[in-house]
Amino acid sequence: MNAFDAQTRPLKRMSLHEELAQKVAELIVGGELEPGSKVPEKELCEAFGVSRTPLREALKVLANDRLISLEPNRGAWVTPITPADVEDIYPVMGVLEGLAGELACARLSDAGIAQIRALHTEMEGQYAARDRAGFIKTNQKIHEAILVGARNETLSAQFQSLAIRVRQARYAAPVSDERWALAFAEHEQMIMCLEARDGAGLARVLRTHLDHKAETVLDWLDQKSS
Amino acid sequence: MNAFDAQTRPLKRMSLHEELAQKVAELIVGGELEPGSKVPEKELCEAFGVSRTPLREALKVLANDRLISLEPNRGAWVTPITPADVEDIYPVMGVLEGLAGELACARLSDAGIAQIRALHTEMEGQYAARDRAGFIKTNQKIHEAILVGARNETLSAQFQSLAIRVRQARYAAPVSDERWALAFAEHEQMIMCLEARDGAGLARVLRTHLDHKAETVLDWLDQKSS
DNA sequence: GCCCGTAATACATAATGCAAAATTAAATAT
DNA sequence: ATATTTAATTTTGCATTATGTATTACGGGC
Numbered sequence: 199m200n201a202f203d204a205q206t207r208p209l210k211r212m213s214l215h216e217e218l219a220q221k222v223a224e225l226i227v228g229g230e231l232e233p234g235s236k237v238p239e240k241e242l243c244e245a246f247g248v249s250r251t252p253l254r255e256a257l258k259v260l261a262n263d264r265l266i267s268l269e270p271n272r273g274a275w276v277t278p279i280t281p282a283d284v285e286d287i288y289p290v291m292g293v294l295e296g297l298a299g300e301l302a303c304a305r306l307s308d309a310g311i312a313q314i315r316a317l318h319t320e321m322e323g324q325y326a327a328r329d330r331a332g333f334i335k336t337n338q339k340i341h342e343a344i345l346v347g348a349r350n351e352t353l354s355a356q357f358q359s360l361a362i363r364v365r366q367a368r369y370a371a372p373v374s375d376e377r378w379a380l381a382f383a384e385h386e387q388m389i390m391c392l393e394a395r396d397g398a399g400l401a402r403v404l405r406t407h408l409d410h411k412a413e414t415v416l417d418w419l420d421q422k423s424s
Numbered sequence: 425m426n427a428f429d430a431q432t433r434p435l436k437r438m439s440l441h442e443e444l445a446q447k448v449a450e451l452i453v454g455g456e457l458e459p460g461s462k463v464p465e466k467e468l469c470e471a472f473g474v475s476r477t478p479l480r481e482a483l484k485v486l487a488n489d490r491l492i493s494l495e496p497n498r499g500a501w502v503t504p505i506t507p508a509d510v511e512d513i514y515p516v517m518g519v520l521e522g523l524a525g526e527l528a529c530a531r532l533s534d535a536g537i538a539q540i541r542a543l544h545t546e547m548e549g550q551y552a553a554r555d556r557a558g559f560i561k562t563n564q565k566i567h568e569a570i571l572v573g574a575r576n577e578t579l580s581a582q583f584q585s586l587a588i589r590v591r592q593a594r595y596a597a598p599v600s601d602e603r604w605a606l607a608f609a610e611h612e613q614m615i616m617c618l619e620a621r622d623g624a625g626l627a628r629v630l631r632t633h634l635d636h637k638a639e640t641v642l643d644w645l646d647q648k649s650s
Numbered sequence: 651g652c653c654c655g656t657a658a659t660a661c662a663t664a665a666t667g668c669a670a671a672a673t674t675a676a677a678t679a680t
Numbered sequence: 681a682t683a684t685t686t687a688a689t690t691t692t693g694c695a696t697t698a699t700g701t702a703t704t705a706c707g708g709g710c
């Protein structure tokens with residue numbers, strides 16, 4: 199308890215293995231480490247300038263999150279995402295984000311909702327301008343805002359840990375014009391529910407929104423394998 | 425793909441750190457390691473007859489699951505469960521088990537549902553006989569059966585990782601007669617929904633069921649702290 | 651000539667060692 | 681007597697080293 203308490207955060211510098219876990223996760227979702235490929239322990243050690251111990255600790259937690267799989271005495275491999283995984287993961291993300299929507303409807307301030315509306319308006323423009331990259335980015339921000347608005351750390355953590363697993367696929371999957379239109383229409387509904395503070399409605403929309411996203415990703419996985 | 429595929433599983437023996445993580449988790453949920461207390465690295469190494477490296481790897485994954493928290497240069501501590509945690513966790517478990525209910529309704533065979541009905545009947549007897557311990561055990565089996573019936577590994581994993589965090593509190597919290605009666609009534613509804621294959625209804629019941637459980641745990645935490 | 655068994659190599663895993671940080675205990679000053 | 685500083689001990693975190701396991705290459709038997 200000192201005079202700087204207000205300014206100073208507990209300053210939780212990340213421990214080495216946490217930092218490494220994050221970095222390696224970035225490599226995986228970023229595509230630098232391809233699904234199904236081996237995680238080059240030695241190279242990574244050299245690249246990050248650390249010894250094997252902290253890196254291996256990081257790999258253990260990544261394995262726990264199913265981002266990589268550790269085959270005993272064979273090393274670590276980037277777990278490829280299968281259609282079965284997508285079919286399992288998206289419904290779970292659906293109910294989680296549904297809950298987030300419910301909570302956000304109840305807990306978000308009017309100003310908070312207005313902010314999301316602003317993001318939606320921005321996205322509207324990007325849709326009209328056919329700015330796919332911008333659209334995706336703003337889209338992401340809206341979902342993020344809802345998750346934060348739910349004010350539930352456990353919920354956020356669980357959702358993120360699933361989101362990261364499908365992230366590469368999520369972004370890689372091409373979105374057809376029809377699907378894009380559908381996604382936008384669903385976002386319209388989301389905003390309406392949010393402004394009406396209709397939690398149940400928002401939850402419903404978010405679930406189907408994710409169901410549709412799952413379909414997109416599944417289509418892509420199917421055609422990629424064939 | 426060989427002739428023994430039906431009998432042979434990939435034979436995934438656990439690596440040392442996995443086994444240790446499980447053992448330490450058991451110590452925590454079993455109450456041998458009290459919430460808020462320090463995780464005695466050295467003692468555990470000696471107790472399990474392993475060196476520090478694999479144990480510390482295990483601690484990293486337990487920390488990732490929020491079962492313990494690693495304070496840099498201060499060691500590992502069993503994270504105590506707070507009312508805020510319960511308020512965060514139970515709603516999430518609620519939607520997860522709700523989804524499990526929906527999926528189970530759709531995917532469970534008639535025989536599977538009959539099995540759960542049998543468990544319910546068994547529990548009915550235990551309720552009438554005021555066999556609290558037996559009731560809890562059968563109760564657990566029913567919820568487990570629903571989760572398995574959902575046939576969604578991701579869902580199961582996510583649910584279990586949350587359940588383990590509240591497990592000590594869950595079992596320690598005393599259940600009043602009224603709450604017990606309520607829980608039983610809710611189970612009656614669950615069975616009815618399940619046999620009618622009313623997924624949405626089952627989901628609803630399961631969510632409120634967990635909401636009530638959360639209240640029980642919260643009451644206990646509140647009175648314990650005072 | 652092909653398949654199986656054995657040796658060699660490479661690699662993952664676990665144990666130990668060491669330096670740095672924190673906790674404690676003690677001693678001095680207020 | 682209490683508070684603060686300093687010294688000693690313990691503990692932590694990372695690197696190094698050693699051990700065990702799996703894969704590959706090679707030679708002998710069928």
